[in-house]
Amino acid sequence: MTRSSQWRVSNDGSSPVPSDPETARLAPVSERSDVVLARRASLGDRYAFAELFRRHGAGLYRHALRMLDGDHHAAEDAVQEALTKAWLKIDTFHGESQLRTWLFRLLINECLNVRRRRRPLVVDDQMLELLTHDQEADPHVSAVDQHLREALDLALSELPFRQRAAWLLSEIEDLSYAEIAEVLRTNVTVVRGQLHRARSTLAVRMAQWR
C-alpha cells in the first residue's frame, strides 16, 4: 500500500481513516473527539490529523470557495495553507475554543491574504441583472436545486466580505454567534448586525430568482 492510499479521505463517511496500526488498542480515530485527535496530532500522529482533515476539510473548502467568489484554485490554495498551518502549529491549540472555530479562523486569514494579493473583481452585467431561471429548460428537480445553489452563490458574491463570512458560518456551518465572533475577531453584537443585513439582502435577491 502506498502512503498516499493510506491517507485516503472518505467524504461519504463510509470508510473512515484507519487507526495507526501501532495504536490499534486505542479506540478507532473516527470515534475520538476533535480535542483528543488534536492532542494526538500534536504528538506527531498523522492518522489523527488525517481524521480531522476528513471531518472538516470539505466544509473548509465549501467556505473558501464562497469567500473567494467561486475561484477553485484560490480556494484550494487557501484551504491547503490553512490546514498546513494547522498541522504545523497544532501544538498551539489548547482546546480553549472548538477546533472547528480555530480552523475557520486560520482559513479566514488565508482568504483575506488571497483577496489582498489579487486585483479587485470587475463587476459584470450578470451581477446587475435580475437572477433568472428558465424552469422550462430544466424540468428535473436536481437541475432546479443546482440553479438555486448557483443563484445563492451569485447573491453571496455581492455581499461584503464579513457579512458573507458571518452568514456562511452561521447558516451553512452552524457556528454560534460567539464562535463566529471569535473567527472574525469581533463581538457578538457586530455579528448579529452583519447577519441581519446579510439575510435581508439575500432574501431580496433570492426573491428575484425566476
Next chain:
Amino acid sequence: MAMNPVHDVPQQAPSVAGEARLLAAVSELRDHTDERWVEIADDMLVNILRRSRPSHPVRAETPGGEFHVSELVLITALRHALDPIARCEITDIHIHSERGSYTGITIVATAQIPHPLIPMADRIRDIAQDRLRKILGTPVPHVTVEAMHVHFGDVTKDNPKLR
C-alpha cells in the same frame, strides 16, 4: 444609470417567496459536496503531512560520536513506545533540554480508574527511560520523579474507548 445592488437591495422588504427560496438554497448548499474537493482532497492531505514541524535539536552520544535528534522524533518514538500500555492514553509529551542536552521529560496521560495509577506511572517511566537511552545514548538522566515526571491529566471510568 449605475447600479450597485449591494446597497440598493436592503432598502427593499424581503418577500416570503425570497425567504422560502433562501431556505431551500441553504438546505441545498449544506448537503452539497463540491466535486473539486473530492478530486483534490487525497493529494492535499499527502502534501500537508509531508511538511515537518520545526523542532529543537537534542544532543545524543554514542561510542561512534555525537549527533542531534529532533525533539519531534523523540516525541514520536516515545508515543509509539508508550501507546501499547493498557488502560492509559498518552496525551502530551514535553522534552526538557538545556543548551541542546536532554535534562528531563514530562509525560501527560489519561488513565482508566480504578486501575492503580502508581504502577502505571512507573511503567511509563521505565518504558520512556529505555526508549530515550536507545535513542540518545548513555547520558540520559536516571529515572527520578524530578527528571521524568508523569502527570495524569485526566481519569476515566468504564470508558470503552480506553481498553
